[in-house]
Amino acid sequence: MVDDRPFHSPTLGPLPFSRVVDEIIAIMGADPKAEYQLIVGTDSQTYHRTAEYVTAVVVHRVGKGGRYFWRRVRERRPNSLRERIWREAWLSYEVAQWLIDALREREVLGYHLEIHVDVGRAGRTRELVEEVVGMIIGVGLPVRTKPEAYAASTVADKHT
Numbered sequence: 001m002v003d004d005r006p007f008h009s010p011t012l013g014p015l016p017f018s019r020v021v022d023e024i025i026a027i028m029g030a031d032p033k034a035e036y037q038l039i040v041g042t043d044s045q046t047y048h049r050t051a052e053y054v055t056a057v058v059v060h061r062v063g064k065g066g067r068y069f070w071r072r073v074r075e076r077r078p079n080s081l082r083e084r085i086w087r088e089a090w091l092s093y094e095v096a097q098w099l100i101d102a103l104r105e106r107e108v109l110g111y112h113l114e115i116h117v118d119v120g121r122a123g124r125t126r127e128l129v130e131e132v133v134g135m136i137i138g139v140g141l142p143v144r145t146k147p148e149a150y151a152a153s154t155v156a157d158k159h160t
Helices: 017-030 081-105 126-138 150-159
Strands: 007-009 013-015 036-046 050-061 066-076 111-116
Touching: 007 017, 013 017, 017 036, 017 050, 017 066, 017 081, 036 081, 036 150, 050 081, 050 150, 066 081, 066 150, 081 111, 081 126, 111 150
Parallel strands: 036 111
Antiparallel strands: 007 013, 007 066, 036 050, 050 066
């Protein structure tokens, strides 16, 4: 179930999720023969008692650029890096599932959707790669890790 926290567009400002879906459909409708990738990724930043998670939805018209939308969620600070990374992955999956359901309901086809997770083979998250990637693959979605996970490590990171 979609919650009521707004998404944001760099050009349009705050938007409810339904408007994000409308914008995605309009972007894809502007050039229906193009190849589209919908990419969802989350990054986070921790503070003294809270964590801020930013989930980005990127609409990439392959070879022609793209647009993105993002939303921020503030929660209690996680107890460990593992818990924080799992929460990032789950928030990405949750938003991806909202998109899949909304686009299916509107009979939109012709896109590739993938999840970008903010883990990589180098650095502090290397021990988490297999389990986080396994979870996303287990729910049936393609997944990318750093350095290819730009929706999480660059786009979402820009707003944390």
